[in-house]
Amino acid sequence: MRHFDYSPLYRSTVGFDRLFSLLDGVNNDAPAYPPYNIERTGENTYRITMAVAGFSEADLTIEAKEGTLTVKGERAQEKEEREVLYRGIASRSFERRFQLADFLEVKGASLENGLLHIDLLREIPEAMKPRKIEITAGSSNAPQIEGSVN
Incomplete structure (x- = not known):
């Protein structure tokens, strides 16, 4: 590349x-772990879905700071009481970062069936939204500024 x-x-x-x-x-x-999707669910709403099988709510941390969304997963080390012949389900810790666009806020997160869903909403401030400016005809409607000359 x-x-x-x-x-x-x-x-x-x-x-x-x-x-x-x-x-x-x-x-x-x-890094390719854990896999994730980014979806547009509405005009100003988005959803990040991450496959975090084997992690509980207590194992996951989500933090939004200065335009960066960070998702961390850390599992407490279990004592191996059983002999694992093949380990195909990943249980390693991870940290994934997403750069958020301006005015994009995290509205909530949920964990169901091994998928972590993070819902985002773009809220543009009123001052930044486009506004229509009224056009007046002719200069007769223009306000006159009067002042005294000394």
Whole structure:
């Protein structure tokens, strides 16, 4: 896979450090465990579903901080009282990070049938939403500014 050098762009841009670090991260091989889906469930709603078979609610930690969603799974080490001939079900610890877009918030999480569902909602502030500006005809409706000249 090719690696792109973004250093010439650093000289002529300001404030795009996060973008370039995200682009650099695309080149790195991401771990494949645990598998996950990202779904769009509505106009402003999303859901991340992760396959976390064998983990309980107590084993999982979800944290949203500064535009990054981090999901960690750590199982307490069990004493092997049985002899396992083949281990096909992974029980190793994991940490997976997701970069969240602006105004995307975690609204809840649930664990059912070995699947962790994390629901996200995009809430755009009123000041950022597009608004319609009324156009008035002619300059006769324009407010007059009166002032006194001394």
